[in-house]
C-alpha cells in the first residue's frame with residue numbers, strides 16, 4: 057500500500073486516532089451526532105492539518121491563512137477535534153464534552169459565528185463546496201489588487217458523497233473550472249455510503265469524469281494512506297486548475313461491527329462498540345483523554361504555522377503605508393468616507409434629471425457613482441447583466457486570466473452565485489453584489505438563508521419584481537417572493553419607489569455589515585417622487601410619510617416600490633373628492649419593525665381609512681398596517697400581457713385603492 061516506515065505509521069496513526077476518539081466520545085456523550093465521517097476522514101484531516109495547511113491557531117483571523125471548509129458539516133466533530141488538538145484556545149476539552157449542547161462552542165453543525173476559526177457555516181450539503189469557490193475567487197481578486205506578497209493562499213474543502221450529489225456542486229464546479237481556480241483543492245471523502253445505504257442505490261455518476269469535464273484536474277488515492285494523500289495534495293497545489301481528489305475511505309474506520317456501513321453515519325457507536333473500536337485501533341486512553349504523545353504531536357503541528365504567519369506580517373509591514381491602511385480597511389469591512397458624497401451626488405443627479413426611470417436603471421446610475429467610491433465592491437449577474445443593470449460604467453469583467461476586474465459573469469447559476477458571494481464576504485476584503493430575476497430568488501434561497509444566518513454582507517439585486525414585468529408572464533412574475541424573502545430572519549428586504557430611495561437603499565445595504573440585503577427593483581419606469589437630495593436617508597426609517605394630507609388625514613395609504621406612485625395617484629383622487637389623504641412609503645418592513653412602537657404608531661397614524669397596496673400577496677402586511685386595513689394586491693399567479701393591462705386586470709389601480717378607502721370611510 058505504501059512505503060511508510062513503522063515509525064511514521066505509528067505517529068500518523070496516533071494523531072489520526074486522536075481525532076477519531078474525540079469524535080466517538082463526544083457523539084456518545086451527546087447521544088447524537090455523526091461519528092462515521094470523522095472516523096473515516098481522520099487520515100485526510102491529519103495530513104492536511106499537520107503537513108499542508110497554512111494556519112496559526114493563535115490567530116484564527118490572520119488574513120492570508122489557507123481556508124478550510126468542511127462542506128459535509130454533519131462531520132463537525134472532525135473539525136472540533138482538529139481544532140482542539142491543534143491548539144485553538146477556545147475549543148477546550150470541556151467544549152468538546154459539551155458537543156451539541158446549548159451555548160457550547162461545538163454546535164451540531166459548524167457555525168462560523170459561534171466558533172472562532174471556522175470559516176463558514178455548513179450543514180446544508182453542497183453549500184460548503186460552493187461557498188469555498190467564492191473564497192477561492194476572493195483570493196484571486198484580492199491578489200490581483202494587492203499582489204501575491206499580501207494575498208497568496210489556498211482553499212481546501214472536505215466534501216462528502218452528499219455534497220457531490222447536490223445540484224449546486226455542479227454550478228460550483230463549472231464556475232471554478234471555468235475561472236481556473238487553481239488554488240482550490242477539494243478532497244472528496246469517497247466512502248460510497250450515505251444515509252440510506254450504499255450510494256449505488258441512488259446514483260451512478262462518475263464524479264471524477266464530471267469534474268474533469270468542468271475543467272478540473274482529478275486524482276484518486278487511498279484515503280487511509282497518508283503518503284498518498286500528501287503526494288496528491290502536493291500535486292494539486294502545483295496544478296494550474298482546481299483539483300478534486302477522490303480519497304477512498306471507509307466510513308466509521310476502526311469500528312469492527314459498523315465500519316463501512318450507514319449505521320455509523322449518524323448515530324453514536326454505543327458503549328460496547330466503543331470498547332471494541334478502542335481495542336481494534338489500540339487506543340487505551342479513556343474518554344476525552346488525549347495521550348501526551350498525540351497531543352504534543354498535534355500542538356507542534358499547530359504551532360508550526362506561526363512562522364508562516366510572522367513571515368507574512370513581515371512582508372505586509374514592508375508594503376507602503378497607504379496600501380496597508382487600504383488593505384486593513386477592506387478586510388475590516390469599514391466603508392470609505394467617500395460613500396456618503398457619492399450617494400448625495402447620485403440623488404442630486406436623479407432630482408436634476410427627473411423623468412420616469414425603472415428602479416433597476418436607477419440602481420445602475422447609483423452604482424456608477426458608488427462603485428468608484430467603494431472599490432471593494434464586486435458585482436455580477438446570473439447571465440442577466442443587461443436586465444439587472446449591475447454592471448457599472450467602466451466595470452471590467454473578470455476572466456480566467458485576469459482577476460483585476462470587478463464584474464463576474466456567473467452564468468445561469470443563481471444558486472452557485474449566491475453561495476460564491478457568501479464565500480467572498482466570509483473571506484473578507486470584498487463586498488459582493490449580484491443580479492438576478494427576483495422570481496428566481498427561489499433558486500438561491502438556501503444560500504441567501506445561510507448568508508442571513510451567518511450575518512454576512514452580501515447584496516442581492518433582484519429585478520423584475522412583480523406583474524409589472526409584463527409579457528414574460530406568471531413564470532417570471534414574483535407574487536409570493538416578497539413575503540418569502542421577508543420571512544428570512546436577518547435579511548434586509550428593500551423595495552425602493554424611485555431613484556432617490558434606490559440610492560438610499562444602496563447606502564443602507566452597504567452600511568449593513570452584519571446582514572445580507574435584497575434590493576427589489578422594477579422593470580417598468582417609475583416617476584421620481586422624492587426631490588430632496590440631501591444626506592438624510594429617509595429610507596433608513598423603514599417607513600415614512602412621503603405625501604402629506606391637505607388636512608387632518610381621513611385616509612392613509614401604504615405602499616412599497618412601484619405601488620408608491622400608484623398610491624400617490626390614489627391620494628390625488630381622494631383629495632379631489634374632499635378626503636384628506638396621506639401616503640406612506642415603506643421601503644423596508646424590517647427597518648420599520650425595528651423602530652420603537654410609539655414611533656411606528658405615529659407613522660401608521662390614526663386615519664379612519666387605511667389601505668395598503670403592493671403587487672404581491674398580503675402575507676406580512678398585517679404586522680405593519682393591522683388586519684383591519686384594506687389591501688390591494690395579488691391573490692393568484694400573474695399572467696402574460698403588457699404591464700399596464702395586468703395592473704388593470706388584477707385590480708391594482710389608483711381607482712381601486714381610492715374606492716377601498718371610501719368603503720372604509722363609509723364603514724367607519
Ligand SMILES: Cc1ncc(C[n+]2csc(CCOP(=O)(O)OP(=O)(O)O)c2C)c(N)n1
Pocket residue numbers: 090092093128130131179180181182216217218219222245247249250251307321
Ligand atoms: C441539503 C441537505 N439535504 C439533506 C441533508 C441531510 N443529510 C445529512 S448527511 C446526508 C447524507 C450522508 O451521506 P454522505 O454525504 O456520503 O456523508 P457520510 O455518510 O459519508 O457521512 C444527508 C442526506 C443535509 N444535511 N443537507
